[in-house]
Amino acid sequence: MTDYKRFLSLLYPDGYPAQWEDDPKIRDYILKLGTYHVDNLVREPDRLKHEAASLQEHIQELAVSNYRTFIETAECSRELFSQFNSIECKLDMLLSDIPKFEEKCKEFGEKSGDINEVRRLNSLTLSKSLQLLEVLELPQLMNSFINDGLYEDALELAAYVRKIYNKHSNIVIFKSIVDDVDKAWLTMLHQLLTQLRQDLSLPKCLQIVGYLRRMQVFSETELRLKFLQTRSCWLDECLRNIPKDDMSNHLTKTIDVTRVNLFNILTQYRAIFNDDEHSPLVGDSSKNQNVIFYCWIKDKISQFLVTLKEDLKYISSIESILEQCMYFGLSFSKVGCDFRSQMIPIFTSRISENFNESITDATKNFEQNMEKFTLIDKIHPSIPWKSKSEDQMQPPDSLLEFYPLGEYLNNVLNVLNKLRLCAPVAVADDVVSSLQDSLTVIAKSLQVLYNQEQQALTHNSKEAFTRMCMSFADDLVPYIQKCIHIIYPPSHLAAKLGVTVQYLHEDGITFLNKQAVIEPMRHLLPAKVVPDSHLLKDDMVKNEDEGVLTEEKVCDNNIEDEK
Known part of the structure; x- marks a missing residue:
């Protein structure tokens, strides 16, 4: 290969194209010339000229005979050139948009992954639809229990819902269910307090206060206050329903209603809250609770004494009223609430x-x-x-x-x-x-x-x-x-x-x-x-x-x- 280049340098001392060094046809021709005799070498230029002229004639004939093809080929080449230029421009544009395309593909991949996850969750939800429906219907079930008066079942259901929420507090649906159950919880509280404003037997009072204790809405002191407040509303309602056409009849009925109902409330309170006078008091809380009860009794008796004082103004025969009032005070002396001494000034004054x-x-x-x-x-x-x-x-x-x-x-x-x-x-x-x-x-x-x-x-x-x-x-x-x-x-x-x-x-x-x-x-x-x-x-x-x-x-x- 080195001899080939040296030979080219000798033939063309002024230089030659660099691609000749790698062209196999030129190399084969040079090697072929090396095998010629001098005569052949002398005749070789003429042969080449003659061959070139022949080729030129042949080309001319070919061009004349196939000029249409050449024209079409030229037009096709021109069209191809323009098409290649357009393709090159579009390729340049494509290359510039490829990063954006990659980003879009990445975003699509991420979205498709989320969609697949949602689809998977939806499929899982569909397979667990019955269990989910039961969970979603817990607030409705809570309302049904409350409306039907099944407070025991309502308390257990509320405890179950709160237990689930404590385990899965990160799930939004459980937060919504707990909120709905809490609303029903307040409705239940309102119904229980409304029942305490009605005529109730001792077992029913025990049951209602037991529910209120389990609800843990009120402290023990607040529960006592709420019980006395609701029962006081019921007592006041009974007293308001007594007709006032005849003041003697009004006062007689007031004495009977106050004596019977106030004694029932007192009995219910002591049975529910178990205030044993002989049991030792623990701390100031128990003392305050006893003070609350006796202050309430004092207030109710004061209200009765006000009514007694007002109605006595319109009553001429006092002896029968006095007898009933003394029996009223005597009956309350059994529970440590003898107030006969407070009635004596009223009667003597009247x-x-x-x-x-x-x-x-x-x-x-x-x-x-x-x-x-x-x-x-x-x-x-x-x-x-x-x-x-x-x-x-x-x-x-x-x-x-x-x-x-x-x-x-x-x-x-x-x-x-x-x-x-x-x-x-x-x-x-x-x-x-x-x-x-x-x-x-x-x-x-x-x-x-x-x-x-x-x-x-x-x-x-x-x-x-x-x-x-x-x-x-x-x-x-x-x-x-x-x-x-x-x-x-x-x-x-x-x-x-x-x-x-x-x-x-x-x-x-x-x-x-x-x-x-x-x-x-x-x-x-x-x-x-x-x-x-x-x-x-x-x-x-x-x-x-x-x-x-x-x-x-x-x-x-x-x-x-x-x-």
């Missing part, structure tokens, strides 16, 4: 007010009668006066001559008869004070009557007026005093207070002050009838243990019968 109002009405009625009464030409009637040996507990017949005094006594006797049915010792001073004031008003009215008509009074009228004043001072006032002692016997009262009758008289307990009563009209009375306080005192104290008891026995029925 009895005192009723008595004062009735005596005031009797006094006003007397004043109205006195406006129509006149002493002009008053003639002494032929009335058979009672002797001292006759029954002194009968109303004085001397009052029949003066109808204002007789009617006043009749009204007072009616009031005292009502008081005698229920006469608390605590109102004795109010009774005496009210009668004292009323009699003082009457004495002043007699004085006014005399001042108005003294100019027109005749001798007979003056005598009649004197008899009227004497009848008031010597008959009416002492008789009312005796009636007071029938209701409040001094001996009994002194025995209860641990004092003597003499002490009662000195302090004016159940004793009228006769001198103060007749003071406004003292100048109208004859001197011989001025009351001797020492005699009156001796009469009251005499036969302390026997005389008063006998007096009460004799006059007991007279007060009820006299009008």
